[in-house]
Amino acid sequence: MNVRRYRARDMREAMRQVREYQGPDAVILSTHRVDGMLEVVAAFDSELVEQEGVTPAKLGTTARSRDNLPPSDPDLEAMRRELSDLRHLLVAQNNATEMAQWAARHPLAAELVSRLAHCGFNEKLARSLVGGIAEDQHIETAWSRLRARLSAALTVTQPDVLERGGMLALVGPTGVGKTTTISRLALRQMRRMGREAVSLVTLDRQRFGAYKQLQAFGQMAGLSVMLMEDERELTTLASHTGDGRLVLIDTAGRAARDMMERRLFSTVRAETSLETWLVVAATHQARVMNQILQAFEGCEPTALVLTKVDEAALLGEVLSVLLEQRLGLTFYSDGQRLTEDFHAIDTAHLTSLALREVVTQQQPRRWAGQQSTAGMGGADELSAYNPYANHADSQAGMILESVVPFSKRPHVGF
Structure with a gap:
C-alpha cells in the first residue's frame, strides 16, 4: 500500500499531484486545511494492481523514478501498515463469509470437509472428495461413500522386480528406514524363493554404523553383504547375477536439498537394468514430503514405500500429498518387527487409519508372499529381530566377519 501526503493551494492542484505521482487509480483518504494550504492524503494499492495484471505502462506517469516522489514520514508509514493489515483482514473475512455461505x-x-480437515487432509482435496455426494444422504452413508472414494483414489503399484529378479535400490532421506526395509524385503524373498535367490549390497559409507546394521541381519539370515565403493561397481556385479536373483541395494540417506542436482545411478542405468524405489516416512509434513518427491525425481523411482505409519500424527496430511503425485505405493510398515509390521499396500486399511477410525484388533496380517518357513533354519527367529537392538556384546565378532568388500571378492555369494 503506497500512501502519500500532498499540499496544494486548491483541490485541482492537489489532484494533479496525486495523478502525477500515484496515477489515476489512487484513492483520496482525507483532506483538510493546514496553515492555509489544502493537505490531501492519498493511497495506491500496488499489491492489488499486481494481482490484477496492471503494469506500470498502464498507469502513465506512475512509472517515474522514486527519487522524484515526495518523501514519506513515520505517520504515513504507520498508516500504510494499518491499511495493509486492514486489507488482509477484509480478505480473510470475505473468505470466511464465502465458506460460511457455502x-x-x-x-x-x-x-x-470438516471431518477430513480434522484428519489432516487439505481443504482442496477434501472439497474434491465430497463433490457430487447428495445432500439428502445420512451422514454415515455419505462418510462410507467418502471412505470408498479415498481408498480407490490411492495409487497402488505391484512391480515385477520381486518376481523376475534383478537389481533393486532403495533411495530416500536419512532416517526413513531404508536399511530396515531392505532387511524386510530380503526376508520376504528368502521365504518365497529360498536363500540363494537374494543378495545384499550396501553403498552407505557415510552414516556411522549404517552398514553394520545390514551386516548383522545378513549374518543372522545367512546372507553375504557386499560393501561397495561406488555405483560403478554395480555394473560388474550385474554381469555375475544369475536369472531370478534379486540384488537389494541399500544407499546412503541424503537431504532433499542435496539431491536437487544429483542423479543417482545415471551412469549405471546406461549399462545395466536397475530399478529404484523411494522410501518416505509417514511422519513427514506435507511441505517436506513435496520437497522429497521433487528432489528424488532424478533417481527415477518407480514405486513408493511408506514407513512409520504407526508414528504419524495425521496420516491424512501425507496421503493428501501422495494422492497428487504419480508414483504408486507398493509396501508400508507400521512397527519395528521385520515381518508382522511390513505389509503389501492395503488401501482400505490405510484409509481407515487416515480417517482415524477404530481398527478392530485381529490376528497379525500376513504380508504378500508369506509362506511356511520350514527348512529355512533361523528365518523364524528373524521375525522378532529388532534391527535397532543392541547386539554389541553378543555379535561383535560376527558383524566383522560378515563384511565382504566387493572390490576384493566380487564372486562371493553367487
Whole structure:
C-alpha cells in the first residue's frame, strides 16, 4: 500500500499531484486545511494492481523514478501498515463469509470437509472428495461413500522386480528406514524363493554404523553383504547375477536439498537394468514430503514405500500429498518387527487409519508372499529381530566377519 501526503493551494492542484505521482487509480483518504494550504492524503494499492495484471505502462506517469516522489514520514508509514493489515483482514473475512455461505448451502458436504480437515487432509482435496455426494444422504452413508472414494483414489503399484529378479535400490532421506526395509524385503524373498535367490549390497559409507546394521541381519539370515565403493561397481556385479536373483541395494540417506542436482545411478542405468524405489516416512509434513518427491525425481523411482505409519500424527496430511503425485505405493510398515509390521499396500486399511477410525484388533496380517518357513533354519527367529537392538556384546565378532568388500571378492555369494 503506497500512501502519500500532498499540499496544494486548491483541490485541482492537489489532484494533479496525486495523478502525477500515484496515477489515476489512487484513492483520496482525507483532506483538510493546514496553515492555509489544502493537505490531501492519498493511497495506491500496488499489491492489488499486481494481482490484477496492471503494469506500470498502464498507469502513465506512475512509472517515474522514486527519487522524484515526495518523501514519506513515520505517520504515513504507520498508516500504510494499518491499511495493509486492514486489507488482509477484509480478505480473510470475505473468505470466511464465502465458506460460511457455502456451508449453509451444503451442510452435509461442509461436515464431511470438516471431518477430513480434522484428519489432516487439505481443504482442496477434501472439497474434491465430497463433490457430487447428495445432500439428502445420512451422514454415515455419505462418510462410507467418502471412505470408498479415498481408498480407490490411492495409487497402488505391484512391480515385477520381486518376481523376475534383478537389481533393486532403495533411495530416500536419512532416517526413513531404508536399511530396515531392505532387511524386510530380503526376508520376504528368502521365504518365497529360498536363500540363494537374494543378495545384499550396501553403498552407505557415510552414516556411522549404517552398514553394520545390514551386516548383522545378513549374518543372522545367512546372507553375504557386499560393501561397495561406488555405483560403478554395480555394473560388474550385474554381469555375475544369475536369472531370478534379486540384488537389494541399500544407499546412503541424503537431504532433499542435496539431491536437487544429483542423479543417482545415471551412469549405471546406461549399462545395466536397475530399478529404484523411494522410501518416505509417514511422519513427514506435507511441505517436506513435496520437497522429497521433487528432489528424488532424478533417481527415477518407480514405486513408493511408506514407513512409520504407526508414528504419524495425521496420516491424512501425507496421503493428501501422495494422492497428487504419480508414483504408486507398493509396501508400508507400521512397527519395528521385520515381518508382522511390513505389509503389501492395503488401501482400505490405510484409509481407515487416515480417517482415524477404530481398527478392530485381529490376528497379525500376513504380508504378500508369506509362506511356511520350514527348512529355512533361523528365518523364524528373524521375525522378532529388532534391527535397532543392541547386539554389541553378543555379535561383535560376527558383524566383522560378515563384511565382504566387493572390490576384493566380487564372486562371493553367487
